[in-house]
Each structure stands twice: as structure tokens, then as C-alpha cells.
Amino acid sequence: MSDQLTKRAEDYAQWYNDLVLKADMAEHSDVRGCMVIKPHGYAIWEKMQRALDGMFKDTGHVNAYFPLFIPKSYLAKEASHVEGFAKECAVVTHYRLKSDPEHGVVVDPEAKLEEELIVRPTSETIIWNTYRGWIKSYRDLPLLINQWANVVRWEMRTRLFLRTAEFLWQEGHTAHATKEEAVEETLRMLDVYATFAEEWLAMPVIKGVKTASERFAGAEDTYCIEAMMQDGKALQAGTSHFLGQNFAKAFDVVFTNKENRQEHVWATSWGVSTRLMGALIMTHSDDNGLVLPPKLAPVQVAIVPIAKNEEQLNALRAYVQPMLDGLRAKGITVKFDDDDKKKPGWKFAEYEFKGYPVRIAVGPRDMENGTVEVARRDTLEKQVMQATDIAEKVEHLLQAIQDNLYQKALAMRERYTRAVDTYDEFKVAIEEGGFILAHWDGTAETEARVKEETKATIRCIPLQGDTTPGACMVTGRPSKQRVIFARAY
RNA sequence: CGGGGUGUAGCGCAGCCCGGUUAGCGCACCUGGUUUGGGACCAGGGGGUCGUGUGUUCGAAUCACACCACCCCGACCA
Numbered sequence: 001m002s003d004q005l006t007k008r009a010e011d012y013a014q015w016y017n018d019l020v021l022k023a024d025m026a027e028h029s030d031v032r033g034c035m036v037i038k039p040h041g042y043a044i045w046e047k048m049q050r051a052l053d054g055m056f057k058d059t060g061h062v063n064a065y066f067p068l069f070i071p072k073s074y075l076a077k078e079a080s081h082v083e084g085f086a087k088e089c090a091v092v093t094h095y096r097l098k099s100d101p102e103h104g105v106v107v108d109p110e111a112k113l114e115e116e117l118i119v120r121p122t123s124e125t126i127i128w129n130t131y132r133g134w135i136k137s138y139r140d141l142p143l144l145i146n147q148w149a150n151v152v153r154w155e156m157r158t159r160l161f162l163r164t165a166e167f168l169w170q171e172g173h174t175a176h177a178t179k180e181e182a183v184e185e186t187l188r189m190l191d192v193y194a195t196f197a198e199e200w201l202a203m204p205v206i207k208g209v210k211t212a213s214e215r216f217a218g219a220e221d222t223y224c225i226e227a228m229m230q231d232g233k234a235l236q237a238g239t240s241h242f243l244g245q246n247f248a249k250a251f252d253v254v255f256t257n258k259e260n261r262q263e264h265v266w267a268t269s270w271g272v273s274t275r276l277m278g279a280l281i282m283t284h285s286d287d288n289g290l291v292l293p294p295k296l297a298p299v300q301v302a303i304v305p306i307a308k309n310e311e312q313l314n315a316l317r318a319y320v321q322p323m324l325d326g327l328r329a330k331g332i333t334v335k336f337d338d339d340d341k342k343k344p345g346w347k348f349a350e351y352e353f354k355g356y357p358v359r360i361a362v363g364p365r366d367m368e369n370g371t372v373e374v375a376r377r378d379t380l381e382k383q384v385m386q387a388t389d390i391a392e393k394v395e396h397l398l399q400a401i402q403d404n405l406y407q408k409a410l411a412m413r414e415r416y417t418r419a420v421d422t423y424d425e426f427k428v429a430i431e432e433g434g435f436i437l438a439h440w441d442g443t444a445e446t447e448a449r450v451k452e453e454t455k456a457t458i459r460c461i462p463l464q465g466d467t468t469p470g471a472c473m474v475t476g477r478p479s480k481q482r483v484i485f486a487r488a489y
Numbered sequence: 490c491g492g493g494g495u496g497u498a499g500c501g502c503a504g505c506c507c508g509g510u511u512a513g514c515g516c517a518c519c520u521g522g523u524u525u526g527g528g529a530c531c532a533g534g535g536g537g538u539c540g541u542g543u544g545u546u547c548g549a550a551u552c553a554c555a556c557c558a559c560c561c562c563g564a565c566c567a
Binding site for chain 1: 490500524525526527528529557558559560561563564565566567
């Protein structure tokens with residue numbers, strides 16, 4: 001870890017790449033665009049999964065699993081869906097290899113598939129094809145299913161966690177008897193995502209609706225949570241789609257209602273991915289490395305003993321044991337690092353770089369005085385504390401860190417969010433970064449023009465906030481409310 | 490996929506322009522000893538298809554061509 005991390009101010013993109021690699025979260029694989037998620041990164045993802053999964057269960061959803069492979073023909077059944085995904089699908093054409101003296105192994109031309117399979121870029125088609133058999137009556141509804149899976153989108157340009165060819169995610173797919181119910185579900189899951197982002201990732205988000213041009217392929221409406229990264233760029237952290245009856249019609253999913261009439265069902269889908277790892281990193285981390293909110297840190301507290309010899313180390317083990325018991329009794333995850341092959345200074349640097357929220361150092365001086373040295377990662381402050389009630393003190397400290405990270409991120413977002421009224425002002429503001437609130441006439445033409453001229457896109461039409469009408473900053477035509485423009489990941 | 494850059498030990502780099510014995514350096518690693526409150530020190534040691542392939546040459550890390558991977562900028566996207 002002797003190599004330095006690039007400073008954020010110097011090169012933000014490089015800082016991010018360095019950090020992901022050096023904090024041991026992930027590395028590039030030999031396959032273009034794919035990554036290996038390493039234990040330190042995967043442990044964070046597992047904590048995200050556990051929290052989200054609980055929230056899904058609490059809102060009545062159950063998990064299931066659908067196949068990785070989708071018959072090519074399914075994709076074509078929903079017109080805008082195929083248009084959105086066709087360009088980035090991996091296709092399976094054969095099912096067998098054979099050994100070859102020259103090339104080791106080759107595709108067996110005899111083993112060509114009758115119908116080619118695509119590797120799922122998302123699962124709407126295969127799920128709705130399956131739902132057709134499950135849904136007959138209003139009594140079968142609502143159907144509230146989630147799956148945890150990997151998907152593949154053959155992206156041109158990839159970045160660790162933020163955009164990889166294969167990524168991990170969850171995708172919820174629900175079916176409802178009425179439009180109102182489906183819309184309600186769409187918004188409920190958007191709220192779940194927003195709550196998760198704010199309470200677990202300590203990342204403030206703005207809930208909004210996407211414009212038509214940013215909408216999911218096959219959706220009637222796409223809702224999103226948008227977060228601001230430390231470089232002022234926007235990152236879409238989660239989406240929830242109201243799919244109308246598009247997929248029900250494409251896959252002929254009908255149910256008999258209470259009046260004994262046949263109707264197409266109403267659908268939603270919603271997802272968050274390992275992209276959240278990127279969001280987490282870019283929201284809180286600093287030039288000293290990763291900073292993790294305590295609720296998602298795989299290990300919340302690292303305890304480092306400082307001993308000159310084995311005898312002293314044993315004394316420290318005894319000194320620390322009641323603290324370990326006390327912390328664990330409160331459900332706090334602790335690592336007591338008594339590995340004598342590494343020096344304390346090395347451990348301090350390591351835990352700091354990897355984002356452990358709290359580090360406790362204990363040495364002979366502490367044993368004499370009945371104290372410990374507590375360091376917090378978010379502020380880098382160190383404090384000597386009495387060891388009595390240390391579990392309680394640490395519990396409060398972890399909460400304080402969680403709160404502080406959220407408040408810091410929120411303050412940053414507010415500092416870099418501003419309203420402008422003219423296109424000239426806008427062009428200046430967008431160069432400075434952040435979220436720009438401006439009036440827009442609601443047309444795709446204006447949106448495209450702004451994107452073309454400034455590289456900024458409409459991140460969303462916020463669901464909450466100021467709804468005062470005005471005049472479009474570009475055309476002067478009437479606007480119902482300000483929308484959020486930003487450059488985005 | 491277009492423009493630019495990089496590829497030499499696990500990591501970071503020098504050597505390449507101007508071809509010539511055994512390819513260096515720092516960190517990391519191994520052994521022994523001294524150390525241990527912010528990435529220890531001394532001594533010894535191990536580790537290389539020089540991204541891959543083809544070509545030029547008596548001889549290629551070095552020259553030429555092709556390919557691959559990664560990074561940055563664009564187009565596309567969660």
C-alpha cells in the first residue's frame with residue numbers, strides 16, 4: 001500500500017479507479033468489461049443485499065430465480081424493449097466444443113442451436129412469458145416477485161462497478177389487477193430505494209421521473225433516485241418502472257376479473273445493482289482511501305494491540321476481551337487484530353485505507369490508565385477514552401459517523417444545486433458541475449439540444465419540491481416546473 | 490467503434506530513440522537478528538514467456554507490421 005492514491009482534485013476518475021483496486025474491492029478480469037469482486041468489495045455488497053432483501057420481504061415480496069438464457073425470439077415481442085437492448089446482447093449459438101489438435105478446442109459446428117439464446121440483459125421477457133402460466137384470475141394477483149441475479153450488457157466502455165459488461169443486481173417484477181395498484185407499487189419501491197440509500201448508504205437522493213428519452217425500454221414511466229457524486233456529476237442509483245400493460249400484451253398475460261371479464265395485467269419492474277458500490281465509494285471516500293458508512297461496513301471496529309512482546313500481548317488480549325464481548329453483545333462487528341506479523345502502524349494505514357469506520361488502539365499505557373485510543377475514519381480524529389462502557393460509547397460513535405456522512409453528503413449536494421433562468425447562465429453553471437434546476441418546455445427537441453450543446457441531460461423531473469410554473473430557459477415556452485439537469489455517469 | 494496514451498517480477502518504474510554477454514531499481518516476498526503508540530532497521534536470498542504473434546537481422550525488451558488488454562476523450566448505457 002506504499003503506492004499513493006491519486007488525489008481527487010488532481011484526477012477524479014483516476015482516484016476512483018485507484019481506490020477500487022487498492023482498497024481491494026475489485027479487479028479487472030481477463031474478459032473485457034468484466035470484473036472480479038474481491039472479498040472486501042463483496043462483503044459490502046452482501047450487506048447491501050441483506051438490507052434490501054429484508055425491505056423487499058417487509059413489503060410483501062418473495063424471491064425466485066429465472067434462467068440466465070432467454071430465447072432470442074422473446075426479446076422481439078415487445079417493440080421498444082428489443083430496440084433498447086438488442087445492441088448489447090451476448091448471444092449463445094452453440095452448445096458444444098470439440099478438441100482440435102491445432103487450436104486446443106473449437107466450437108463444434110454440428111452443435112448449432114435451433115434457436116439462439118441471449119444472455120439476459122434484464123428478465124422482463126422470460127418472466128412475463130412465465131407469468132402467463134401463473135396468472136389466471138384476480139385471485140392470483142398481485143404477484144410480487146424479486147430475483148437476485150447477474151445480467152450481461154455488452155457495453156462499449158466499462159468502469160469497475162459503475163458500468164461492467166456483467167453485473168449483479170436484483171430485479172423485482174410484479175403483476176397487478178389495476179393500473180392504480182401498479183403505479184402505487186412502482187412508487188412504493190422507489191421509496192424503498194430512497195430509504196435504503198439514505199439510511200444505509202448515507203447518500204441523499206432525489207426521487208423523480210425520467211423524461212421520455214431516458215425511460216426504460218418498454219416502460220410507461222421510469223422513476224429514479226439520483227445522487228450527486230463528489231465531482232458534481234449525477235449518478236442514477238436505482239430505478240422503478242411502471243410498465244403499464246406493455247409486457248402483458250406482448251406475452252398475452254390476462255386474468256379474469258371479478259366481473260368475469262378478461263383483462264391484461266398491469267406490471268412494474270425495479271432494480272438496483274452493484275453500481276451502488278460505485279455510488280457508495282464516490283459519495284464518501286477521500287484522499288486517504290475508502291470511507292464506509294458503519295451500517296454497510298463489513299467490519300465496524302478494528303482493535304489493534306500494541307505490544308513489545310508475547311507477554312504484553314497476552315495481557316492485552318485479556319484487557320480487550322470484555323470489550324469484544326460488550327461490542328459483540330450490541331451486534332457490532334469487531335476484528336481484534338493480534339497478528340504479530342504486521343506492525344501497528346501498518347495496520348492503522350490498512351484499516352484507514354479500507355474504510356473501517358472505527359479503530360481502537362490499545363497498548364501498555366492504556367492498560368495502566370484504563371483507557372483506549374479511539375480513531376474515527378470519517379473525520380480522522382483520535383481520542384483517548386476511558387475503557388468503561390466502551391461498547392456503548394462506540395455504539396454512539398458509529399451512529400454519529402453514519403449521521404455525519406449523510407449530513408456531509410447532503411451539504412455538498414445543496415452547495416452544488418442551484419436554479420438558473422436563462423440558457424446563458426445555464427451554460428456557465430453546468431461547467432461548474434452539480435445539479436441545475438431549470439425550466440424546460442417538455443419537448444424531446446429541447447432536451448436533445450441541451451445535451452448536444454452542453455453534455456448535460458435531464459436527470460429527472462423531481463417528485464417533491466418547487467412546482468412553480470415558468471418559462472423554458474431555452475425556448476421561452478411554458479414549463480410546469482423546474483427539472484434537474486446535470487452531467488451524469 | 491473512432492482519436493490519443495500505456496503495456497518490462499505481485500505493485501510502481503528505468504532501459505527502447507542509437508539492436509550486442511548474465512535486463513536493472515524502489516516497494517512487496519523469503520531467511521536470520523534487532524524492533525513494535527501512524528506503513529521499522531540491518532544482513533542475506535528468491536522471483537522475468539520484456540502484453541501476444543509474425544517479420545527484419547548473425548543477434549530483438551530495443552526496429553517493422555498485425556493483434557490483444559488497460560487508461561483517457563467521444564458515441565452508447567444502470
